[in-house]
Amino acid sequence: MTSLRTVFITGATGHIGRNVARAFRRAGYRVLGLARDAAKASGLAAEEIVPVLGTLQQPAAWRAAAASAEVLVHAAVDYAGDTMALDRAAVQALLQGAATRGATLIYTSGVWVHGDTAGRVVDETAPLAPIELVAPRVETERLVLGAPALRGIVIRPAIVYGRQGGLTAPWFGEHPVAGDGRNHWPLVHVDDLADAYVRCAERGSAGSAYIVADRSRATVGELRAAARRAAGIGGGPGWIALAEARRTMGPFADALALDQQVSAARAERELGWRARHAGFVAEAPILAAAIRARAEA
Template sequence: MKVLLTGATGYIGSAVTEHLAAAGHQVVALTRSAEPRPGRAWYAQSVGDTADPASLAGAVTPDIDGVIHLAPPSGDEDVDAAVVEALAAPLRGTGRPFVYTSGVWVLGATGDAREVPEDTPTDPIGIVGYRPRIERRVLAEAAEGVRAAVVRPGIVYGRGGGIPAILVDRARGQGVPEYYGDEGVRWPTVHVDDLAELFVAAVERAGAGTVWHGVGEPAVPVRDLARAAGRAAGVLASPQAVPVEQAAEVFGPLFAEALALDQSVSGAAARTSLGWRPERPGAVAELVWGSYRPVEVFGAPDAPETDADVAAIRRLVAEVEHAQQNELADRFLSVFRRQDPVWTTGHGRRLSGFEEIETFTRKVLPGATAESTAVYDVERVLFLRPDVAAVNVRQQPVRHDGTRIAGRPEGRPFYILVKEDGTWRVGAAQNTVVAD
């Protein structure tokens, strides 16, 4: 399909472009100027501006097989309605798809209801007050022979962007993680690459007049997200609740209300009917171990294969942390290769061979976290070969609530990892305590 995409240069649009192209579609990006954009996976550009509906005349040419409208709303209902008219009119009577982007905020607070579905009546908060009327305007195109559909994303994360990036920046700037409103606030979330795959599915096969929730996790406690954002920012402190009125001084009243909105939203319909499979790490895991905490990488090309290896290395170190924090000897031992691993502990104990490491682990790990534990963050990865990596890790002592223990020294684990049968494992390890 040749797909006209508005908002193609944005956070979500960039991901949608990549996934459309990977699925074999040709992306025609609607841009404000014809200036080339190197590095974009676009088939072509079409000049137009969604802030000026008149500029969209002729954007949907006869060879356009479908439209995905991702550009953000203008804030003017009449303008947004005129944009829908300009993009949808050329599709009438053709059965070609028109996919409009809304959002779960049109549902308002969901209260005690668990994972509300797409047929839940809308109750929009102020920042999206007129959006349900635009949704209805889009869905009415189904009666005109347009395969019109609406996608409502949850809070989008991943690739270091979206609203969670605000939490990271605030934690770094304020020195304490923040969340807004009540402690029980929950956000429905979706990874930007999972969401992009939903847009591909919608333009390919969503039925006319349908609404889809782009939600991977239905209700993530925002306090957990705030703590994870603090971890990404290097701030190990208890999250702090910020009243909506105080948040409004920073973000404005409309956005502050949105940040404090408690929702539990289902994304099951897209899984069942469109075959959508959101499989990326959850929002908390992505904040702690993913794109919000960059890793210095040396000795390997800037390529998807390197990104995949770094992600796998981070998962291995996350497994070390999880096994240590929960005193899981078998899981801790699983990170080592079986053939001749070596490990020097933080107290200078030299262990050689898997059996010696196993004996030591099973003796010292039970009860080791009775009073405190530690968090592990990958800081640098040097690829000595494609299948051998030297990894610097920062180990910080924390209480069981995740707060930093002041005055206790950090550790600097150093791992030599070996990739065997596609899996990274520890071949050698040196735990070094930082001395002031």
């Protein structure tokens, strides 16, 4: 009998983390998932994920679980309070646990650390130019990538679509959207992204960052039009000018208005990863039906 490899995942009830947890389980791992309350914990247990009750603020609650794992994945994010400071503190706690045993730590960053790519396609070799919202991530990434005595890996997901939709969900509704729609958003389906985490655990290089994005190069206007067609929405609310959006959303408006094109060639080459989903525009009818079904459930 072979012994199970164990992975510990923070944010296991979130959009990315839940699907990453499922992907590791499908690949045969014993999966420990951090959950903040009993109801969510039992939801994880129903999916063969061993729940660990706790919060990022109290690493003592999950230190033993993290210490039992060969692979640690950080995919939690807390938007209340100082998001980036808590993110850094959680990574430091995970690093301490991982370093003693030469384990692997996979940190979830994001393509926003590349800032506006101004019509160019960038990869991991480009100097980072983060937007204000995620600027502290550059140092957090550095801690992970440079950590001695463990395999530190950073994943920079593109904007994630699929299931509950994440930042693409508003496109299927009547909400006005920040910007003018001429900017590009790199995207990745959450299933394809989850597959990249398992590949990183199995063959990712220590000290490497991987952009994970499909090969689509659509503008937000094109993506949103596909979503609205699929949802059967006609005219209606349009776009909110950036200056106006900043007044109501703060720096988040700048994130939504970013014009980004990125390449996942390194993940394709080194991990053998490839987006298997056909892309947001082709899949919009399936995605619209899923969002509608979730709203009606």
